[in-house]
Amino acid sequence: MGFPHIHMKSKTPNHLNLKLLFLGIFIAFLLLFALRSNLSSPQQNISPIPQGPSSKTSIEEIQTNPTSSKKCPPQPTSSCTKIPPALVQALTHYATSNITPQQTLSEISVTSKVLERKSPCNFLVFGLGHDSLMWAGLNHGGRTVFLEEDRAWIDQVKSKFHSLETYHVVYDTKVSHADDLIKVGQLEECTAVGDTRFSKCQLALKGIPSDIFEVEWDLIMVDAPTGYFIDAPGRMGAIYTAGMMARNRKEGETEIFVHDVDRMVEDKFSKAFLCEGYMRQQEGRIRHFTIPSHRDSLSKPFCPQEN
Template sequence: MKPKSNYPLKHKLILLGIFLAFLVIFLSRSSFSSTHDVVYSVAQNSSLQASSEAKASDCSPTCSKIPNPLAQALIHYTTSTITPQQTLKEISVTARVLKKKSPCNFLVFGLGHDSLMWSSLNYGGRTVFLEEDAAWIEQIRRRFPMLESYHVTYDSKVNQADNLMEAGKVPECMAVSDPRYSMCQLALKGLPTEVYEIQWDLIMVDAPTGYYEEAPGRMTAIYTAGMMARNRNNGETDVFVHDVNRSVEEQFSKAFLCEGYMKKQEGRLRHFTIPSHRGESSLPFCPTLN
């Protein structure tokens, strides 16, 4: 047997330290996944800011600080015991798009426990929430007055979905126009004026209720989101529909946002990217599937 080398204790400790350092680096790299890109980016920016502040010998009132809305969001979600309805993987789909496009215009059908998060991820942009429950809006406004929300009403119910699907097949519903002036039965016409006039970069359909027969359904919200995307001046709109495990969200998203425009499905969330159809008379309502 070959005898072992007798390294001095100091050399052994140095070698052990180097080995542990490489082990830590390897494990750190292998443990991260793509779903944590947004969190990593925020942490990296915070680290750079902290490093910059540490170098300052005296901090004046103009020193950089974390914006108040972001601070409130961090405190709220750190201390809250309520879990948003979307999963981490579902949220990450929209968060990745926001990371590229923010600050931007983001329209959300629904006001919920995740609203402060969406507004914070679009910091510096405009995030607008449309909610059917007036009492819930007031409750959220008292807690988070910085959120911009509007009360809207929906005339259609889940049990009318089949009839509305048939109504949506007429030529008037395939014509690209401002939903306010559309002749289609599916177009929402009672939204706040600015909702129709803003060029939305992202639209999330996570309301109205839609989970029982007599509840307001998401048929008109899905159709209107698709029409707003087609009617924008130029460019593309990313549209997200949640709860596609349900019949209405499944069928209406495929029919009016189009399978050919679908980019991804993660769990109960679908992501569509819809281009402007203005001045593009040759574009079909839905592209042909390959």
């Protein structure tokens, strides 16, 4: 995720395997969708797309795709059993595309397995890439939001995939600031649980839409902003903010995924602010953390005590 030339690079050795993965995932998902259409189950509380003056002035909304909350009748009609247009578009795109997303088959599987269990849900993704249509499709019926730093890349993706809900964000850090910022993160104002919008911590992101903080995200993926050169914004603030959003939710837990943990920033900051004690899995360059709400017990340590 990040700059277009990174996303559009073809990686032919893994292309066939990834294409088979996409096809397998979507075929399985479509079968599951068909089965669900014949069953009646309670709907999860999916956060609506924000409306009102604040969303018009503080964010750039590419396009929204409101999800219907209607249930299928006991005898499904054609509208209930028909494959949703977004899934048709995703399946067609990945079956015909020659572009391979940055994540490998095994890395994608880490998140897709959690989505299979938790969707439909609220899924926040730092970054917009060639895998975005897949994530939105796998969370069919939920809300998937993408935060992207590059306006030109947003416009390019918008021209192809109108249904993706994407917002432009601004970062004011650089990878060269990482050593200082990891020390700042240990200060009391950075470890106190609260609404990140009002945090005095230097790591707390201020350049993302305020409305994003009003949603309790079930999954958060950090695969942006750009962090592969010293003057790039780096993912220090994104990792920290994701962890604090998880701690500040009213109840329950948040699944957080960090990609590119082979790099210094992603490695050190995920361990420091998402906590090794909360880490569930690492596969290749992706780590999976499960962070519970801290609001039910403000005396809970920032990171769990290690045995």
